[in-house]
Amino acid sequence: MMERRFPPWLKRKAPSPSDLKRMNELFDGLNLHTICVSAGCPNIGECFSRKTAAFLILGDNCTRRCGFCAVRKGAPLPVNNKEPESLLKAVRTLGLQYVVITSVTRDDLEDGGASQFVKVIEILHKEGIVVEVLIPDFCGSHEALTAVVGSSPHVINHNIETVPRLYGRVRPGAGYHRSLDLLFYVKQLDPSIITKSGLMAGLGESRNEVINVMRDLRKRGCDLLTIGQYLQPSSRHYPVASFISPERFSEYKRIGMEIGFASVASSPFVRSSYRASELYACAVSKNVLLPEAGTP
Numbered sequence: 665m666m667e668r669r670f671p672p673w674l675k676r677k678a679p680s681p682s683d684l685k686r687m688n689e690l691f692d693g694l695n696l697h698t699i700c701v702s703a704g705c706p707n708i709g710e711c712f713s714r715k716t717a718a719f720l721i722l723g724d725n726c727t728r729r730c731g732f733c734a735v736r737k738g739a740p741l742p743v744n745n746k747e748p749e750s751l752l753k754a755v756r757t758l759g760l761q762y763v764v765i766t767s768v769t770r771d772d773l774e775d776g777g778a779s780q781f782v783k784v785i786e787i788l789h790k791e792g793i794v795v796e797v798l799i800p801d802f803c804g805s806h807e808a809l810t811a812v813v814g815s816s817p818h819v820i821n822h823n824i825e826t827v828p829r830l831y832g833r834v835r836p837g838a839g840y841h842r843s844l845d846l847l848f849y850v851k852q853l854d855p856s857i858i859t860k861s862g863l864m865a866g867l868g869e870s871r872n873e874v875i876n877v878m879r880d881l882r883k884r885g886c887d888l889l890t891i892g893q894y895l896q897p898s899s900r901h902y903p904v905a906s907f908i909s910p911e912r913f914s915e916y917k918r919i920g921m922e923i924g925f926a927s928v929a930s931s932p933f934v935r936s937s938y939r940a941s942e943l944y945a946c947a948v949s950k951n952v953l954l955p956e957a958g959t960p
């Protein structure tokens with residue numbers, strides 16, 4: 665994360681070296697990656713001390729060049745066929761009951777990596793684990809998405825990331841409506857899957873633009889929402905336009921709940937996998953499977 669003067673609410677305790685060492689040894693030994701490390705997540709101290717992590721499958725080289733993302737860009741690695749089994753070993757070692765799986769975007773693969781998601785979901789299902797997948801847009805492929813939905817993860821998360829006006833600069837290669845369509849299509853295919861999305865704040869968006877995105881997501885039946893402060897990973901990445909106050913984050917949460925999300929996590933350090941099991945539990949306790957999404 666790039667060093668700059670942060671407001672007081674963005675100070676975070678340094679992670680414990682022993683927690684980092686223990687977790688990294690486990691993942692390195694199994695040839696696994698986490699988004700926690702690859703994206704330089706500021707919550708790594710907290711999550712690793714609680715022995716939780718969000719797994720990054722399909723390697724740690726991304727085929728897209730999103731301006732906000734710290735994950736390495738470059739030639740993608742061959743798909744590791746041992747990955748589902750290795751991931752299961754890590755999950756058993758950590759005693760996880762709720763697992764978040766994400767991936768780099770693999771535009772080089774014919775199915776965008778969907779079949780690897782399916783293998784991982786299936787192996788975790790056999791173990792009785794609750795599975796949340798944070799998926800890429802699969803270049804809009806319904807076939808790839810249908811395969812993932814067909815393996816019945818409990819939650820499908822797909823981040824909308826930012827407001828449509830900023831897509832060209834922040835998320836080239838993606839499309840605002842393509843991402844909305846993906847979330848809508850999941851609900852059409854299987855309304856029993858909880859859907860989730862996430863937004864970064866502080867990229868230059870206005871309050872009204874954020875509210876409009878929330879409305880767009882709810883119109884597609886999206887159940888859960890995360891909103892957190894964008895932090896620039898390095899001077900080569902998209903700059904932070906502003907630090908959003910904790911009060912504004914609370915306001916977004918209140919408005920999101922009024923708009924009809926089952927739950928909204930909105931505060932400076934929220935990331936899409938942050939305390940994911942708690943957000944899922946909120947949805948389950950409210951028995952969301954909210955009224956079906958209509959035609960947007």
Ligand code: SF4
Nearest residue numbers: 700705708711937938
């Ligand atoms: S918030 Fe998510 S990405 Fe960040 S450390 Fe926690 S589990 Fe990992």
